[in-house]
Amino acid sequence: MKFKIFSAIIIAKAMTFLLRLSGSGGTSLPGKAAMAVKADLLSYLSKDVRTILITGTNGKTTTARIISEILRKSGKTYFENKSGANLISGITAAFALNSTSFGKIKSEFAVIECDEAAFKTVGKHINASIVVVTNLFRDQLDRYGEITHALNSIIDGIRSSPNAALILNSDDSLSYSIKGLVPNRTYLFGINSPPYGLDADFISDAPYCIKCKSRYEYDFRTYAHLGGFRCPGCGYRRESPDYSADEISLGSSFSEALFSLKGDSIRAKVAIPGAYNIYNALAAAAAAGELGLRPELIIDGISTFRSGFGRMEVLDLEGISIHMILVKNPAGLNQVINFLANDPVRKILVMILNDRHADGTDISWIWDANFEKISAAADIFPRIILSGTRAVELLLRFKYAGLDTAAIKTTGSYQDVISEAMGQNTERLPVYILPTYTAMFDFRKALSRKYKIKKFWK
Amino acid sequence: MDELRICHLYPDLLNLYGDRGNICALRNRLEWRGIRAIVSEVPSGTAFSASGHDIVFIGGGQDFEQEVLLNDLSGEKTRLIKEAVESGVVFLAICGGYQLLGTHYTTHEGLQYDFTGIMDIHTIGDKKRMIGDYMFDMDNGGKPLRIAGFENHSGKTYLGEGIRPLGKIIRGFGNNGADGTEGARYRNVFCSYSHGPLLPKNPSLCDILLETALKRRYGDYSLSKLDDSIEQRASELIVKRLS
Numbered sequence: 001m002k003f004k005i006f007s008a009i010i011i012a013k014a015m016t017f018l019l020r021l022s023g024s025g026g027t028s029l030p031g032k033a034a035m036a037v038k039a040d041l042l043s044y045l046s047k048d049v050r051t052i053l054i055t056g057t058n059g060k061t062t063t064a065r066i067i068s069e070i071l072r073k074s075g076k077t078y079f080e081n082k083s084g085a086n087l088i089s090g091i092t093a094a095f096a097l098n099s100t101s102f103g104k105i106k107s108e109f110a111v112i113e114c115d116e117a118a119f120k121t122v123g124k125h126i127n128a129s130i131v132v133v134t135n136l137f138r139d140q141l142d143r144y145g146e147i148t149h150a151l152n153s154i155i156d157g158i159r160s161s162p163n164a165a166l167i168l169n170s171d172d173s174l175s176y177s178i179k180g181l182v183p184n185r186t187y188l189f190g191i192n193s194p195p196y197g198l199d200a201d202f203i204s205d206a207p208y209c210i211k212c213k214s215r216y217e218y219d220f221r222t223y224a225h226l227g228g229f230r231c232p233g234c235g236y237r238r239e240s241p242d243y244s245a246d247e248i249s250l251g252s253s254f255s256e257a258l259f260s261l262k263g264d265s266i267r268a269k270v271a272i273p274g275a276y277n278i279y280n281a282l283a284a285a286a287a288a289g290e291l292g293l294r295p296e297l298i299i300d301g302i303s304t305f306r307s308g309f310g311r312m313e314v315l316d317l318e319g320i321s322i323h324m325i326l327v328k329n330p331a332g333l334n335q336v337i338n339f340l341a342n343d344p345v346r347k348i349l350v351m352i353l354n355d356r357h358a359d360g361t362d363i364s365w366i367w368d369a370n371f372e373k374i375s376a377a378a379d380i381f382p383r384i385i386l387s388g389t390r391a392v393e394l395l396l397r398f399k400y401a402g403l404d405t406a407a408i409k410t411t412g413s414y415q416d417v418i419s420e421a422m423g424q425n426t427e428r429l430p431v432y433i434l435p436t437y438t439a440m441f442d443f444r445k446a447l448s449r450k451y452k453i454k455k456f457w458k
Numbered sequence: 459m460d461e462l463r464i465c466h467l468y469p470d471l472l473n474l475y476g477d478r479g480n481i482c483a484l485r486n487r488l489e490w491r492g493i494r495a496i497v498s499e500v501p502s503g504t505a506f507s508a509s510g511h512d513i514v515f516i517g518g519g520q521d522f523e524q525e526v527l528l529n530d531l532s533g534e535k536t537r538l539i540k541e542a543v544e545s546g547v548v549f550l551a552i553c554g555g556y557q558l559l560g561t562h563y564t565t566h567e568g569l570q571y572d573f574t575g576i577m578d579i580h581t582i583g584d585k586k587r588m589i590g591d592y593m594f595d596m597d598n599g600g601k602p603l604r605i606a607g608f609e610n611h612s613g614k615t616y617l618g619e620g621i622r623p624l625g626k627i628i629r630g631f632g633n634n635g636a637d638g639t640e641g642a643r644y645r646n647v648f649c650s651y652s653h654g655p656l657l658p659k660n661p662s663l664c665d666i667l668l669e670t671a672l673k674r675r676y677g678d679y680s681l682s683k684l685d686d687s688i689e690q691r692a693s694e695l696i697v698k699r700l701s
Contacts, residue, residue: 138475146520207470213526215470215503330475361590362608364476364654392692396658399688400482 005044005103008037012096027081027097031089034096042088042125045095045103051110051126052287053119053161055154056134056175058332059280060086060113061308062272063134066284068111070301074293078109082309087118088125109291114157116150123157130287131158131184132167134280136174137224137331138205138365147174147205158182165290167283170241171226177210177236187290189282190241194220194227195248195275196338203368205331211236223275223338224331243286245278252343259302261285264295269303272312273343276335310440317451320422321430326440327351328360330368333434337370340432341377348421348431349374349381352388352439359436363390371401382429384408387417388439414446461494462671465511467539468519470501471527472555477517479655480550483664484513491682493672502530508541512671513548516555518611518653527558528571536574543576548671549647552656553611556642556649557581563613577644578618587612591696592630592652594640596663597622604628605660606696607652615651617642624650629700646670659696661689 015030034041052067054060064080071078081094091112099105114122116136123131133154138147155178158166162183168176170190179186204225208215214233221227230237245257247267255270257278270281281302288298307313310326327333340349355363374381375398384403386394391410399405409420421431435443447453466481481497488495500506519527531539543549543559551559560579563571589610595602605625614634617623623633624641632640632651641650648667650656657664665681672679 146522148520148522203473204470208523208526213523362475362610362654364479364608367476367479367482367655367658390695392688392695393659396688396692397479400479400486400658405688 002102004038005041006101008034008041009096009099009101009103011037012093013101016093016097027085027093028087028089030096031085031091031093035089035092040125042092042095042122045092045099045105046110046126049095049105049110050108050129050291051112052130052132052291053123053126053128053164054111054113054132054134054283054287055116055119055157056132056169057116057137057139057150057329059134059276059283062277062280062311063132063283063287064111064113065308065311066281066301066305067287069305070284070288070293070298071109071111073297073301076109077107078111079107080111081113086113086115088122091122117153119157120153121157124160126161128161128164130167130290131161131164132283132287133169133175133178134283135169135172135226136205137329139329139360151175151178154178155181158184167286167290169226169279169283170238171222171228171279173210173216173225173229173236173238174206176238187243187286188239188241189243189279189286190238191222191226191248191278191282192241192244192246193248194222195250195278196223203330203334209233209236223335226279241282243282243289245282248275248278250275250339250342252345259285259299261289261295261298266295266299268299271303271305272307274312274335274339276332277312310435310444315447315453317422317447317453320425320428322447323430323432324440324444325432325434326437327434328436330365333366333369336434337373341373341380344380346380346382346427346429348383348385348425348429350385350387350417350421350431350433351394352417352433352435352443353386353390353394354388354436354439354442355390356438358438363393366394366397371397371403374398375402378403383420385417385420386410387412387414388436414443417443418446418450459492459494460672460676461496462488462512462668462675463510464495464497465506465514466497466499467506467514467516468502468527468530468555469499469517471523472517472519474518474520474553474653476654477515477552480515480517480552480657483655483657483661484515484668487661487664487668487684490684502526506535506538506542508538508545508547511542511547512675513550513667514539514542516549516551516558518553518555524554524571528573531558531574536576539574540576543645543647546646546674548667548674549649550657550667551647551649553651553653556651557613557615559647559649560615566612577642577647577649578621579615579642580618581613581615584612584614588631588635588651590630591700592632593628593697593700594625594630594632595628596625597643598666602626603660603662604693604697605652605656605663606693606700607650607656607659608654609651610653611651615642620644624648646674659689659693661686
């Protein structure tokens with residue numbers, strides 16, 4: 001029994017070491033190999049660690065980063081599963097790598113982001129202290145099917161953690177509906193005033209009540225289907241959140257808001273821009289608050305954390321700032337477009353659309369993204385470069401959004417993208433790169449061939 | 459100035475990934491030719507006018523909202539949609555929108571939902587989803603038109619007497635994965651399983667819809683040519699991959 005655990009951990013550690021020597025940062029293979037030796041290794045390793053599980057469609061990585069930063073500032077020891085290894089294999093590997101060969105975890109906390117479809121399986125192995133559900137949006141229907149499947153997967157996964165504090169988004173009628181379906185004590189986070197004003201346009205993924213199918217009415221909306229929803233049919237409605245933000249001002253490199261953490265009101269800055277990151281900050285604040293961490297350290301963490309891999313991540317390459325923002329679904333992409341079009345700084349825009357399995361083979365969602373906003377603000381986008389396996393489809397989307405396609409560069413070569421965005425960037429304009437999942441890894445590889453940037457597992 | 463009135467029927471319920479792309483193509487390809495496009499939305503709970511539209515678009519949806527949809531269709535609306543179809547209004551119906559023009563849908567557990575019965579087609583739910591890039595040849599009186607799209611459906615649709623398929627499957631599943639047919643044609647109704655942006659990538663099909671509607675409204679009509687080189691490149695990429 002003990003020997004199996006020992007072998008599984010050693011295998012995971014050794015394989016990871018060898019993979020890194022060969023230049024790969026993969027953790028999914030070592031995880032799979034360890035599970036082949038001991039299928040429930042994760043249950044064993046996680047039982048004495050206080051685990052914070054973060055799931056939902058968008059914002060998992062950023063929320064995890066902020067929680068980690070607050071733990072660090074509070075002097076706690078923790079580990080996390082970095083670089084998007086958020087299926088059972090990657091999570092198992094993260095625990096194995098942070099354990100002694102005899103299965104003893106050295107850290108007090110584990111901050112784990114988990115894919116929403118995998119949550120059902122991962123949840124079974126972990127008796128978490130905190131479960132955070134950031135939000136639910138339509139995402140990769142070719143992989144996940146209907147949005148309600150993700151919801152059911154999350155509900156199933158929570159059942160093994162009956163003592164966990166459950167952190168839900170009060171503004172999201174989909175994920176908030178979990179409250180009451182599970183016995184967990186529940187705490188809510190939400191935004192009390194619309195960050196984009198009242199006339200912003202929205203595509204809703206959830207216009208009809210999840211409980212009775214009447215059409216929701218809204219007191220206010222923040223974005224997509226999020227906001228002050230109420231159902232005239234059955235009375236299901238947004239509840240006032242325990243952790244909230246008001247008086248939001250959005251900037252190019254950070255936002256500011258008045259945070260209320262269970263009654264403690266503090267005006268503070270969120271270290272990375274974009275209204276959606278205020279939600280991530282609140283989700284992290286709620287998790288940290290329920291772990292009993294001090295409000296001033298929570299605020300400090302929100303104001304100073306460094307963004308995760310490809311999440312509003314900024315690299316400075318030879319005096320040009322490169323911003324990497326992963327895009328994967330219309331709700332997320334619309335938030336990024338809002339941010340880019342509302343920030344008046346002139347910029348070079350690069351979008352890289354791949355349609356491999358991990359990106360989603362169905363790229364139809366780009367037609368739900370509001371590229372018309374980029375077209376309306378065309379003068380702040382003097383150079384647009386498109387790449388990836390479906391670059392031409394992007395070009396087509398930009399054409400129908402009203403952009404001048406003759407001024408757009410389309411190329412299959414990342415070296416071309418780099419020389420267009422960097423080499424010919426005499427004004428040193430900031431470069432915003434919007435890659436899909438596999439494009440983010442490939443493009444970073446191409447960048448690191450030309451510039452010194454850190455490997456993603458570090 | 460000539461004009462077409464385009465109706466997006468059920469944009470609140472039938473709006474799965476990228477369906478808006480079709481409205482976007484219809485509108486742009488009119489405006490690029492100096493023809494006015496008047497786009498209106500008819501969500502559930504609002505009235506549909508049988509004579510108020512030249513082109514009606516119906517997209518695909520999730521199962522969750524099907525009940526809301528069937529309630530809305532149970533009243534006057536079914537009769538008015540049928541009236542529009544019979545009078546020759548151009549329809550483009552995709553996936554769920556296609557299925558609801560038929561007589562019924564039987565789930566794979568055997569539960570039957572009655573649909574509008576506007577066309578003699580019916581759909582049977584299957585456990586296995588039919589997903590992926592696909593292509594078909596559309597019958598276009600002479601040289602067939604090669605159409606590239608993406609399908610994602612679990613319903614298998616069967617055509618009754620008097621209903622022609624929209625085309626013949628070259629790669630992929632189409633209506634049911636068995637009889638080689640894709641989509642349906644009836645009066646000026648065009649149905650397909652190609653969800654998302656079918657028209658931007660297949661501009662000839664878009665122009666067939668526009669021209670049919672313009673002829674119906676203004677008599678003889680022929681559309682000027684547009685530069686479709688980007689559209690062709692996008693479509694050819696899929697055709698090449700599947701060939």
